[in-house]
Amino acid sequence: MIQKKESTGQSLNSRVLPKSFYIRDDVLQISRELLGKYLVSNIGGKITSGMIVETEAYRASDDKACHAYNNRRTKRTEVMFQEGGRAYIYLCYGIHHLFNVVTGPEDNAQAVLIRALQAEDNLPLMQQRRGIQRMGPQLSAGPGVLSKALGITKLLSGVSLLEGQSPIWIEDRNKVISDEEILASPRVGIDYAEECVDWPWRFRIKGSKWTSK
DNA sequence: CACGGGATCGTCT
DNA sequence: GACGATCCCGTGT
Numbered sequence: 001m002i003q004k005k006e007s008t009g010q011s012l013n014s015r016v017l018p019k020s021f022y023i024r025d026d027v028l029q030i031s032r033e034l035l036g037k038y039l040v041s042n043i044g045g046k047i048t049s050g051m052i053v054e055t056e057a058y059r060a061s062d063d064k065a066c067h068a069y070n071n072r073r074t075k076r077t078e079v080m081f082q083e084g085g086r087a088y089i090y091l092c093y094g095i096h097h098l099f100n101v102v103t104g105p106e107d108n109a110q111a112v113l114i115r116a117l118q119a120e121d122n123l124p125l126m127q128q129r130r131g132i133q134r135m136g137p138q139l140s141a142g143p144g145v146l147s148k149a150l151g152i153t154k155l156l157s158g159v160s161l162l163e164g165q166s167p168i169w170i171e172d173r174n175k176v177i178s179d180e181e182i183l184a185s186p187r188v189g190i191d192y193a194e195e196c197v198d199w200p201w202r203f204r205i206k207g208s209k210w211t212s213k
Numbered sequence: 214c215a216c217g218g219g220a221t222c223g224t225c226t
Numbered sequence: 227g228a229c230g231a232t233c234c235c236g237t238g239t
Contacts, residue, residue, distance in 0.1 A: 056231070065231070076224065094222035096232050113231060144232050154223090189231050212232095 014173040019162055022084030022103050027110035030103045031057040031203050034112055036177035038120060041168050043151035048126050050117025050140050051175065053208040056187045057201040060109035065193035068109040079158045080109040087168055089157040096144030097153045101161065116141045118210040119149065142212040181206050
């Protein structure tokens with residue numbers, strides 16, 4: 001039985017990913033390594049979490065699908081240029097809050113979009129936030145819905161994932177995902193990205209029922 | 214199950 | 227003023 005610490009909800013046999021994980025200059029490798037890690041939120045003392053089963057990589061230097069392509073710094077994208085280990089969260093289609101992990105060294109904008117979770121902790125609260133009757137992958141399979149399930153909004157964009165009092169962090173719970181279990185394919189919804197459209201920068205755990213459509 | 218369209222608004226041109 | 231790194235529901239099969 002896993003014991004929970006009152007203050008953070010972090011399991012005793014897990015560890016919060018350290019800054020050294022995030023600041024590496026390799027968003028593709030980090031996207032792969034995030035599979036099997038646990039995204040956890042603490043909103044008003046309420047812990048919810050899920051295992052990451054789908055990610056997408058974005059990189060400003062050469063990727064036309066990235067909001068910061070061509071090193072475009074705006075108020076919205078500024079956080080992507082900071083040192084890795086923060087949240088980049090933005091509003092999509094006026095409705096959905098999409099959660100990204102900023103990676104890489106300062107001034108080298110890279111980020112990983114978390115696209116789907118296998119729900120783990122506090123399913124009833126996640127279900128309540130989603131407003132759905134039936135439990136199933138629709139709870140947290142999809143970048144917009146997983147944010148809703150975890151109570152994450154763009155108001156949290158820029159927060160550190162490393163501080164003890166962070167509302168969001170990522171844990172290693174000793175789940176191992178081998179390269180053979182990872183399916184790489186083109187990213188979703190980036191038709192405008194010209195020659196980058198077909199780059200296999202979307203990563204999924206093979207066979208997971210919790211990946212997005 | 215596949216497809217089509219509406220929702221809804223911050224962000225950038 | 228146009229358009230999304232999406233989701234859900236309705237329709238038809």
